[in-house]
Amino acid sequence: MSEALIITPLCDREVPANLAISMTEIVDRGMIDLRGLPKDKKFMDAAKAALGVALPTEPRTSAQNGESLCLWMSVDQWLIVCPRKETAALLDKLNKALEGIFSLAVDMSDARSIIRLKGDRVRETLMKGSSIDFTQGGFEPGTVRRMLFGEIAAMVHVVSEEPDVFDLMVFRSYAHHAWDWVEATATKGSEVGFLKPAEAPAVV
Amino acid sequence: MLVITCPVCGVEGEEADFHCGGEAHITRPATENPEGISDEAQRDYIYMRKNPKGVHFERWRCDRGCGKWFHACRDTVSMEILGYYGITQKPPATLLKKADPLWQAHFEAQLKKAKS
Structure with missing residues (x-):
């Protein structure tokens, strides 16, 4: 089997030399969109078990577990940013943990x-x-x-x-x-x- | 320019960070019998707005923040925002007292309809 080739949107852009800041595209991250109710203890516990870290409930904060990040998006939405190669496994783990719980986890890497x-x-x-x-x-x-x-x-x-x-x-x-x-x-x-x-x- | 604070996530932003959803508390005529709705009722639902000069209730969305809808009470003359309340809630009595008489009539009519 050949490896899937990931084409990122900015792969053809060169980093300009005359900038006052440095700018690069991050290409090796996968993203999972996670939705659920923070009031639902079952959901919060299941997400914590799968991600290894409690979902942040404080607005505009994030939580980190190793290379995985949970970014607060809304009161009922989080963006999980993790290494691209681990996305499928993590999504699988999340979906298994959240089975039967009112929630949604979708691969949004692209x-x-x-x-x-x-x-x-x-x-x-x-x-x-x-x-x-x-x-x-x-x-x-x-x-x-x-x-x-x-x-x-x-x-x-x-x-x-x-x-x-x-x-x-x-x-x-x-x-x-x-x-x-x-x-x-x-x-x-x-x-x-x-x-x-x-x-x-x-x-x- | 309006400076709005989202009551859901607490973010403060200018008008462009939010989206105004127009007048609040518009009820759709009952849909179980569409043919039974009078033309006047349908017209009022689609087109007729209170448009008061004074304290008004509106729906707003935290467009660039948490994405949630909420209600805001705004003075259309001074552009001052007097308060916020949940999207499923009715205006608190303190705000309703300050509002244009059109609004008091609106909620009285609703109450009457519910009783009958």
Whole structure:
């Protein structure tokens, strides 16, 4: 049997060299959309047993178990992000654990694409495309925020700070738009500089 | 511009992060006997809105956040949002008191209909 070839939406895009931040596509992640009622103890227990970690119920938070992440999407929805190769096994495990419980788990690995943004200018780049003030508190590592970014539905996951690493998740069909948007707004020389002063232009 | 706080997930956002679902508490005429619904009742259901100048009840959706619907009480003159309540709930008495008389008449008529 030959291995399935996974074509990611941004596989043909080159990382631009003249950016104030670093930008790469994350290609090796699988995603499972999980829905259920947090009030249902059976559901929460079954999900915890399958995932190895309790589902986060606090809005805009996430939980981690090794390489698997549970991102809060809504009061009754979570996105499980795990290594692509383990997705099928994890989904199987989830479905077995959730049998007979009012819930839903679906492989959504190809629905979204993940763009990893890294650097001191990530927050101000994201602020150019959304109405959210990323300089305020509430964006500690682990935070998940769904938002309108560059006129499209997007979600950001704060992986770490200092240096800032943010994962921007957008629907696959909008991946090029998001990539173009970040490319245009994070070009060197376009820094706003309110978080960190912009470097003085080279004297010729 | 409106600044709205989602009562479900607590996120604060501007108008574009939310979606207005129009006037709240519109009841569809009974559908078990479609032929029995008068043209007037169907017209009122589809087209007739209160459109008050003052305190109004609306449905809103946390479009870019948790995706849940909720009710909001908004003053159409000052654009001030006076309160929120659940999507399956009726407005709390404190908000209803402030609302346009059209709304009080609306709920009184509903109550009367339920009793008969």
